[in-house]
Amino acid sequence: MSQAPSFWSKFSGARGMAIALPRTAKQFLLITVDFFGLFFAVWAAYGLRVGELPVLPLWQILLFAAAPAFAIPVFMLNGLYRSVIRYVGEKALWTIVKCMFLATLLWASLVFFLDVQRFEAAPRSVPILYFMLGTLLVAASRFGARWLIWLPVRRVNSSRQVLIFGANETGIQLANSLGQGKEMFPAGFVDDNPSLIHKDVSGFRVYPPERLPFLIDHYEIADVIVCLPDASSARRREVVAMLESHQLKVRILPPLADIASGKNLVNLVREVDVGDLLGRDPVVADPALLGKCIYNKVVLVTGAGGSIGSELCRQIALLGPCKLVLFEQSEPALYQVHRKLLQMGTCEVVPVLGSVVDQYAVSNLFKAHSIQTVYHAAAHKHVPLVESNISEGVKNNVLGTQNLARHAWQACVESFVLISTDKAVRPTNVMGATKRWAELVLQQEYEQSIQQAQLNGSNGTVFCAVRFGNVLGSSGSVIPLFREQILAGGPVTVTHPEVVRYFMSIHEAVELVIQAGSLAKGGEVFLLDMGDSVKIVDLARNMIQLAGFQPLDPVTGQGDIPIQFSGLRPGEKLYEELLIDKENAQPTSHSKIMSAHESLFSQTEFQVLLEELLSCIEQNQIDRAKALLLKVACQ
Incomplete structure (x- = not known):
């Protein structure tokens, strides 16, 4: 008799479906959440000011809807919809504050204009309360979603998230293999190729090496896998020498000649040996x-x-x-x-x-x-x-x-x-x-x-x-x-x-x-x-x-x-x-x-x-x- 799926299996399935959505669908979903969230924020701000959540007339509903209508274009212009939620960082919080301040200023200007026209649209303290509630809700939507996305990963892998150095074809295969296991989970790629930095490769963000200190602190990264199978020994030594200065446990994928057997890439990942630092590119034997x-x-x-x-x-x-x-x-x-x-x-x-x-x-x-x-x-x-x-x-x-x-x-x-x-x-x-x-x-x-x-x-x-x-x-x-x-x-x-x-x-x-x-x-x-x-x-x-x-x-x-x-x-x-x-x-x-x-x-x-x-x-x-x-x- 088949057993009903557990909560965690359902949650992981829903998470996988959300991650697999097209980029435009994710952006539309986020814009929708922001619109209704900001509308609720301005309505709640008005309710806090008057002491109750009133039933609004149509003209005031339209006025409150203008608040997210001003905010969403500001968010777009400042790139809030270009960032990947599961990799959003604390830097985004400052961007949210700036965007909300500008959006609140635009909406407050409309409210002030209506007040001048004797419409008595809203008390003057409402924009301030709206700014505070809107900032809280927008930030909570992003960081809360990020927490939920990573929750099953953290539950299974604890602190075993890893970075992969090398956003190449082999690195992608390794990331997919790791994602199917329970030992380690890829948090993203690190690569110094300018054409790949800050882009998503196979669903994972590519970071420059300069971001390593931030990634280590932010994602609790303790491991990194060097995936440069076709690189020279000198190149691998250079990368390992750079990584070892960051208090990371460094592993390495062997050269292409050693992985030609087609075994599971995860099984080929090994500890970095001192030979990776001292070795030379061997001459092909006769x-x-x-x-x-x-x-x-x-x-x-x-x-x-x-x-x-x-x-x-x-x-x-x-x-x-x-x-x-x-x-x-x-x-x-x-x-x-x-x-x-x-x-x-x-x-x-x-x-x-x-x-x-x-x-x-x-x-x-x-x-x-x-x-x-x-x-x-x-x-x-x-x-x-x-x-x-x-x-x-x-x-x-x-x-x-x-x-x-x-x-x-x-x-x-x-x-x-x-x-x-x-x-x-x-x-x-x-x-x-x-x-x-x-x-x-x-x-x-x-x-x-x-x-x-x-x-x-x-x-x-x-x-x-x-x-x-x-x-x-x-x-x-x-x-x-x-x-x-x-x-x-x-x-x-x-x-x-x-x-x-x-x-x-x-x-x-x-x-x-x-x-x-x-x-x-x-x-x-x-x-x-x-x-x-x-x-x-x-x-x-x-x-x-x-x-x-x-x-x-x-x-x-x-x-x-x-x-x-x-x-x-x-x-x-x-x-x-x-x-x-x-x-x-x-x-x-x-x-x-x-x-x-x-x-x-x-x-x-x-x-x-x-x-x-x-x-x-x-x-x-x-x-x-x-x-x-x-x-x-x-x-």
């Missing part, structure tokens, strides 16, 4: 370079459960490999990445639990799976942890790389790509030094593979390293740490006010790593264009503001979350570099990838150094090992 070392091949990813490794696996799985082998020493991390790849269902995925330091495990890995391409992402990369665990850093980052690379060329692997870091350039910490040693190990193994290939008459393994800076959101990044500290109410800790770093999204970094590996001829160190460096203290301020707070000013005491400077950690630099010798960098066919051939030690010389390092580790001479690491890495 499909030939992406697939060259992967398509229809057996691919191995070491460190498959890490931030870079898991993204490598995800992108590789979409490029049509014959088999994807995951090598990871952390059981929980391996389980998670394997489970997600199985859900994708694009290729055969083989999880292998083990460490790159384990010679037996690595040897069996290459024998069992006939690996053709290796992406070596396994490494200890947290600077403070490696600094206090030098032996483990050397074993995993240096010896592990040597073990994996040697078994790779012995198994006739076609391509081997080492994931390196900008901290390997003139390092001041152990982690960076071990990664520079890993690059040197790779070059030595490349030389040996060439010699072996010449003896066997084969092509040999193409070895290369790809060096880049911080990736947004990785486990070693400051961004997750800052996010935790902000959620805890602060303080946000920054090592030094002048420390700067390069940042890149994980997706773009991995995409470039894959393409760089396809460009390799052998022995290169590839350098990814990281864009401009970013001050970490500015990053901290941006993240605080994106979370809806303000950094605490230590001088004035104003703000929410303090930023504290903890001092540079052992081995930490104010800035990072990508090149040892800037004159050695050469462009490649990809605009975001450079190539360098850096100076090598001879095989004999480097072997002596490596044995000395191993001797230091075996004899637990940690200080001596650290000194040797840094000395060699900085040459």
